[in-house]
Amino acid sequence: MSGPRRALPALALVLALLAAWELYARTGGVDALVLPAPTAIAIALWNDRALLWANFLVTAIEVAGGLAVGLALGGVLGVALHLSGVLRGALYPVLVASQAIPIVIVAPLVVVWFGFGLAPKLAIIALVCFFPVVVTTLDGLRAVDRDLLKVMRTLDAPRGAVLRFVELPAALPAALSGARIAVAVAVIGAVFAEYAGSSEGLGFLMGQAVPRLETPRAWAAVVVLAAFSVTLFTALGALERRLTPDPRARTP
């Protein structure tokens, strides 16, 4: 593994983008209240570190909880749609259609139903991120080798055993790919959820900072969220590699 070396291109790209951004902001391409320079954001990151950290913790808990709900919901739905053709025919189009509903439209409804605590945030994040897991899990389950299923039938394997020993393990990498997409959008879900009604969190902080023209602070919150997103994505990738080890290896 050459982790640092692999990170080089990404680092170079980020630096180049930051330099261009800095130049654009400094040469007066746009008002600093609309787009602050990266250096101004960095200063805000440092000055507001206590505020950002406290609010980050709130958002992180929401994201973790919402992701857990969303991933579980997505996985269960994926399996259910796989097991029942009737359910697949009935529910799959509805699920697809549900993804066309902008979250800002349903957010107030969720707040009406769940109030202003943690529950509506979890619900909104879960709604935003469950769908990719359904699709990839279902596809993974359906892609299992037909011959293998025939063998299982002649081994008298009950439906549950086929699912447990063959289909679920075979679909795991696909399900985890869906989970990584879910992670990337869960953070956005958290911001929407906090916009819809809350008194803390990074989304709330942004909602407060923008009208007060504290744009560097809003951008600092964005930086924290982005870093969080990348961290989660990477962690899930590592988990995926752990759970789907090299098939050439020996069992532990």
Place this chain on the structure above:
Amino acid sequence: MEAAERARPAAVALEGVGRSYPRRGGGPVAALEGLSLQVGDGEVVGVVGPSGCGKTTLLELVCGLQAPDAGRVEARPAVLMPQRDGLLPWLGALDNAALALRVTGAGREEARAAARPLFATFGLEGFEAARPGALSAGMRQRVAFLRTLLAGKPVLCLDEPFGALDALTRAGMQAWLAEALAREARTVLVVTHDVEEALVLADRVAILSPRPGRVVAELDVDSPHPRRRTDPALGALRERALEALGEAVGT
């Protein structure tokens, strides 16, 4: 055919079996038509035919994975060993073989304990923990065969068991399988496109016509085991088998 007079009770009996599949943009394609074949209890029957003659369909009928459109299929419980090994890449060799027991409710250790002695008997000792990806193609077929044995069914249906192997490995595996079958005394239906393979393994060889497949000849192979591909007695049978195949194909 004298085959029907065998004293052994039939473990598999197919009578005038027909099976066809729908085809996109056309009429149905008949895979099998008027196929009759009996396999006695404990007998090893090799089924040889040109590619696409419905050999896999025949095995799936015997295993109960499909139902015939015409005729009658009677078979004692049968287990399928597919052409590709069908091993689970995330399980070690021992767990792959033991899967036959686990899927019907055995615990992990119980299933492993049942499979372990077979690894010693069938030359797989030391490979218990290896995942399929780390095994040679021949070894994978052995593991797949052990899984088939462990299912504990009276009838084994082997679909081109060595079709994916190179010639040298293939010869070695045929000897290995012949020995394994001698030890196990199961009823076996082995499908292959290789006449010599069938002659080395089977008590009787059934020749299938091109699609729609039906049995056009049956040859008893009486040579004692272990047989070599170069056995002169097999040579004569091989000529007869190839002749029957040639007539069936229409050359």
